[in-house]
Amino acid sequence: MNVYRIDVSGRTVKKEKLPQSYRLLGARGLVSSIIAAEVDPTCDPLGPKNKLVFGTGLFAGTSVSSSSRTSVGTKSPLTGGIKESSAGGPAGLYLGKLGIKAIIIEGAPQDDQWHYLKIDKDGAALLPAGELAGLGCYDACKKLQKKYGNKCSIFVIGQAGEHKMFAANIAATDKEGVPTRQFGRGGVGAVMGAKKIKAVVIDGADVGYVQPLDKEAVKNASKKFAQGLLKNPVSGNALPKYGTAVLVNIINNVGALPTRNFSAGTFEEVNQISGEAMTELQTKRGGKVGHACTPGCVIRCSNIYLDKDGNEITGGFEYESICLLGSNLGIGNLDDIAHLNRLCDDYGLDTIEVGAAIGIAMEAGILLFGSFAAAKEAIHSIARGDVLGRVLGQGAKVTGQVFGINRIPVVKGQAMAAYDPRGIKGMGAIYAVTPMGADHTAGPSCTTFIKAKPEEQVSLAKEYHIKATALDNTGLCRFCSYSVFNDPDTLHALLELIKGYYNIEITTDDFWNWGKKILHIELDFNKKAGFTVEANRIPEFMHTEELRPNEVVFDIPNEELDNILKF
Amino acid sequence: MNVYRIDVSGRTVKKEKLPQSYRLLGARGLVSSIIAAEVDPTCDPLGPKNKLVFGTGLFAGTSVSSSSRTSVGTKSPLTGGIKESSAGGPAGLYLGKLGIKAIIIEGAPQDDQWHYLKIDKDGAALLPAGELAGLGCYDACKKLQKKYGNKCSIFVIGQAGEHKMFAANIAATDKEGVPTRQFGRGGVGAVMGAKKIKAVVIDGADVGYVQPLDKEAVKNASKKFAQGLLKNPVSGNALPKYGTAVLVNIINNVGALPTRNFSAGTFEEVNQISGEAMTELQTKRGGKVGHACTPGCVIRCSNIYLDKDGNEITGGFEYESICLLGSNLGIGNLDDIAHLNRLCDDYGLDTIEVGAAIGIAMEAGILLFGSFAAAKEAIHSIARGDVLGRVLGQGAKVTGQVFGINRIPVVKGQAMAAYDPRGIKGMGAIYAVTPMGADHTAGPSCTTFIKAKPEEQVSLAKEYHIKATALDNTGLCRFCSYSVFNDPDTLHALLELIKGYYNIEITTDDFWNWGKKILHIELDFNKKAGFTVEANRIPEFMHTEELRPNEVVFDIPNEELDNILKF
Incomplete structure (x- = not known):
């Protein structure tokens, strides 16, 4: 190589x-x-x-x-x-x-x-x-x-x-x-x-596939691996059927859907922006839900989103974008949100960071909550490099500083994804400790935390922070985690694939330990860059300001957060 | 009390x-x-x-x-x-x-x-x-x-x-x-x-003075202390004669006068903005140089600055402001700079931070270098809270981030005062290590560094970082330092004053050790806030970009900076 x-x-x-x-x-x-x-x-x-x-x-x-x-x-x-x-x-x-x-x-x-x-x-x-x-x-x-x-x-x-x-x-x-x-x-x-x-x-489409050392073994393992993904109810059913937008209703139901700059956890227009609504709408319009972003992927969580006249607006239209550019801005029209998503994709903008930044500007009264026109113009201004656009383009933290807003939903300066830590505590723990800044992909899926008891949140965060990092070393999509984390057969098939391609036999423990090793490398880099445990904190307002409607705060003690990184 | x-x-x-x-x-x-x-x-x-x-x-x-x-x-x-x-x-x-x-x-x-x-x-x-x-x-x-x-x-x-x-x-x-x-x-x-x-x-002007325990001793010590200040050529002559603006020519001569966002160390219009020019102009107009900001101060470094018609524009018009709002913006007219100073005083703005921020906006092409009108309008926009004003009002670091400029002259997020660390290395060391962010008052006077050899910069920074902090505990003006640091009689008078008012006898060492004790308290706070040695660094560009016209970089090694805080 x-x-x-x-x-x-x-x-x-x-x-x-x-x-x-x-x-x-x-x-x-x-x-x-x-x-x-x-x-x-x-x-x-x-x-x-x-x-x-x-x-x-x-x-x-x-x-x-x-x-x-x-x-x-x-x-x-x-x-x-x-x-x-x-x-x-x-x-x-x-x-x-x-x-x-x-x-x-x-x-x-x-x-x-x-x-x-x-x-x-x-x-x-x-x-x-x-x-x-x-x-x-x-x-x-x-x-x-x-x-x-x-x-x-x-x-x-x-x-x-x-x-x-x-x-x-x-x-x-x-x-x-x-x-x-x-x-x-x-x-x-x-x-x-x-x-x-x-x-x-x-330019490599016409080049042949990489051939394994043990073709037969790999063929079997590859099949078993794909079957594992398809057998799992999330990667095999929910994701191809609704895409990641399946989470809109789930997260709204637990009161953790970032709404109007993280000031509430439920959105009154949730039914219009849910995965179910998107699938129904796109089925009618001839769009595609259950689209594979890459050849051969059996999960097919992606989509191609058409407007009412059948013209493509956007694709890869994800839960995070729907929430941060939708409920977080008070915008409840899926076509409008799809347009914003397209603009971000075109101008090369992180929908999470920009959605969080615009939410803050709306809270500051610079833009109007619920206004698609204002949000659209704001994104255009980023591309033009206007002064307002320059501010928003630097993300949530800078925008909050500039407009004097102290409800800034970031960790290590990076905006939180579409799970309010007050509503899903374990996700907050992951946001806090990952070397990456508030990153929803650094641990287990949100549903793992939702199903678990309050006292299990930290231990789950600790276990899956490592396991998710191990999986990240493979280059497999994180949606393989539903099956890899929970079905020993899928994990076994994955180890067989490693054996078949690399002629090395590793145990389950060896595999998860990759996660520890990589995290240590990353944490060491951050330490040398000047980070201390104080960088691993959820913003003060989330500790003191109750999230409507469930009136919850983020209450995992800092010592427990610090314990997640002791491995 | x-x-x-x-x-x-x-x-x-x-x-x-x-x-x-x-x-x-x-x-x-x-x-x-x-x-x-x-x-x-x-x-x-x-x-x-x-x-x-x-x-x-x-x-x-x-x-x-x-x-x-x-x-x-x-x-x-x-x-x-x-x-x-x-x-x-x-x-x-x-x-x-x-x-x-x-x-x-x-x-x-x-x-x-x-x-x-x-x-x-x-x-x-x-x-x-x-x-x-x-x-x-x-x-x-x-x-x-x-x-x-x-x-x-x-x-x-x-x-x-x-x-x-x-x-x-x-x-x-x-x-x-x-x-x-x-x-x-x-x-x-x-x-x-x-x-x-x-x-x-x-409201306390009409209340009587605090009376010492030993009136006679204090009377003598107080007189000796004032004589010490007056005997020193800086606090007794240069400052009352020219104000702090006496530094304009001195710092320009060594090539450390921040000019056009710290891109040069000398300014072609320096003669128009020097302390000498100010004194000449204000003497002519009936303004006042050699003004005491507080009753009884013998140093009288302040001033009252009049326009050509004899109307007061500003007062307390300092070297730092003249440079950051003047040469750093390419503005070489003292009346214009005085107007900017007045606006900052009126709107409640740090002239150093705002001058540095506007300099960055000028480098970004948002405003024009040399334009008084642009600078004035920028400061008005801060008071109005316009988007541009909001950016500038957050200071140099945020302004640099927003406009994508990497020549941001800050330490710990605070803009540097009017001494480019490449031209006066010891001042750079002080900027780097003080718990306060780039602060020119945290060590000896700039002239101490200017007179010293290159190899003496770090040891001077170490010694006077502590001594300046000790002096800061007294509430005495930092301009007493010229005499207190250098004339044993003045220092002795100061210890006599402490004895006379507090009935406690302390040695010279005791006095300087106050500095260590206070610095430890401050450094400990910052450590708990999440600061590491990486916060004690001069920005990367000053290590790599040579400062015109002397073509110097900041080259004190990080290990030597760290050593300053080992006491």
Whole structure:
């Protein structure tokens, strides 16, 4: 396996062998290890010493279901700590086929010229971006696909990344070539913008799959693994049927649905924005729910969302976006929220961070709660780089500071996803302790916490914080966790796949211990960057301000939070 | 000695006895000790758990020269750490005469009503601020003086403090009753705003001086102390003759005068904004240089600055303001800078923080370098609370983040004063290590560093970081340091004064050790707030970007910085 190292200072592209010691590292484990090894934890995240690393999972380039997610790693300009963010789409599959394990982008541009990276079976080249600069992700992808064909996969930043905004994401194309999949969190798009790399084009669709060492064993294990995913009621039924939006009603029912800048946990128009409503509407309009973002994924949690005239508005329209751009802004019309989602995807913005920021601006009275027009105009202003847009584009924390609002729902400067910690305490514990800032994917699913008793929240957070990190090392989609965490047969099939591809036999304990190892690397980076336990705290207002309607506060003691990281 | 404790939650005012253990604590030592004892270091600085403490010096209420400075202490919303900021004017004198050692403002307002605190010989009362709310400091003072007479002294916040902006200061009136003296740094005005206290009126001019235990000894010591100040060429000649603006030429000559957002260390129009130019101009116009901000001060570093028609523009017009609002913005007209200074004083803004923020906005192209009109309009926008004003009002760091500028001259989030650390390395060391954020008053005078060799910078920083803190415990003006630090007779007179007023004999070592003790209290607070050594760093760009014209970088190694705090 190879690594491409791109130094933007001299515009050099080098191909290196992946060090043997990195062989069993994938996705999050791989990018966090490279960042920890190569980046000064105290550096300016947007300066020359930071790097941006794309890394594929252990089964990239194979036909294992849900296995081709790619991670991006960097020092986050939003949190100031280490950051891994992951996205679906076929890019990981193609990189795997091409034998590329990682892409490391480093150095500082010496002039104002934008470039893009083109990777195919003949090698990699840094090319002038020309008229791509200034374009949104949709248009940039169309231009690149016109040149390189529809089958290539693309990582791309929009205007927000070009502006080096802390809420800027990196988009990845789905299997239809549309930039609906997102490396969403932590301002990773700003780092790509600081390197003046507009896009990475990966042309590998026609290359053959990676072949296992033991074909027969892998064939069986792969089948069993997929069956495990399909047997699980969440990954096999709820997600393909409703997408992640299935959570809207569930989270509203427990009173943890962020509403009007986290001032309430239920939303009066919830029925209009639920997964059930979306499926009904899209079935009628001919849209698609139960869409796979990447070839071969059996879970198919994604969607293609059409307007009433049958035109595509957006895709990969997730629960988090529906809540942060919907209930959190007091907006209860699904088409309106879909439009906002499309704008964020086009401009290259994290819907969670931007939704939280706009919610704060609405609380400050700068924009009107419930106004789709105001929210739309606000997102346009981010892309234009107006003063208001500049503020919102830096995310929730900066927006709260600028407008003097103290209800700022962030941890380590990163906005919370769509679960109010007062309503789902264990999720709050995960937000608090993960090295990533408030990240809902760093532990078990929210439903694990919802089903558990209050006294089980912390121990579940501790156990699954480690297990989720182990799973993140595989590059498997986190929705495999429903089955991998709960069905020994699926976990066994996964260990068989590792054996079949890597000729190494590991135990269940070995597998989970990957999580500990990776977390220690990440926590150590953050410690060197200046983080202490005080960074692992839920904001003060959530400890004192009762969340309507259940009138609950976040009450897990700090000592118990600290205990989660003792392993 | 007594303490007033004001709880804004229930609007209660309590008079308490000063604990005996606090007897030898004054000013910075006093307020830092109270904050450390009573405030949770992890609290939201603008929330109910933070407190705002005014504290007087050891000789408050006496006729000792330059001894009536007052400190304010709080957890800073700007830095997130402990903060002491001090101001001149006669308030400390009056509080001392009234037997008030400290005023502690705590709790959270339960409604939107503004109040002010009135203190006189009969007690203290919290009164509705009525039409004072929304006024600038100048008008608010005029209204209060109309009611209470011209002899009362006032602490007041302007629009910036009401908006809870991180660059908001608290103004203190000078001996003419004009709000030209500033508790400038760290957003202390925002904390006063969060408590909804518009002003503190101190009516104590007609109360008698505090009498020493040994009158004769104190009379002699006081005379010797004043003679020491007058004998020193800086406090006895340069400061009364030119004010602090004497530094403009000195700092420009060494190439450390922040110019156009710290992109150069010399300014081509320096001759128009120097102390020499100011004295010449004001002598011609009938203004006053060599003005005492408080009765009995022999140093008289302040001034009253008139326009060409003889109307007062501003007063207390300092070197830091001239540079940050002048050369740092490319503005070379002293009248223009004086107008900006007046606006900042009126709106209740730290000229250093705002000057640094506007410099960054100019670098970002939002405003034009060199444009007085643009700078003026920017400061107006802060008072109005426009979006741009909201950004600038949060200070340099937030402004830099919002506009994507990485040349942000801050330490711990606080803007650097008017000495570029690349040009005066020891000052950089002080900026880095003081618990206060980049603060030029936390060590020796800049000239001490300028005269010393490169290899002496760190040891001087270490020695005088402690000594300056010890001096800060007395409530004496920092300009006493020229003589106290260098003339054993003046130091001896100071120890005699302590003996005469407190009946305690302390050695020189005892005196300097106060500095260590206070610093340990402050550093411990910051540690508990989540600070590590990584907070004690000069920004990356100053390590890599050479400062014109001398082409120097800041090159004191981090390990040497850390060593300064080992005592």
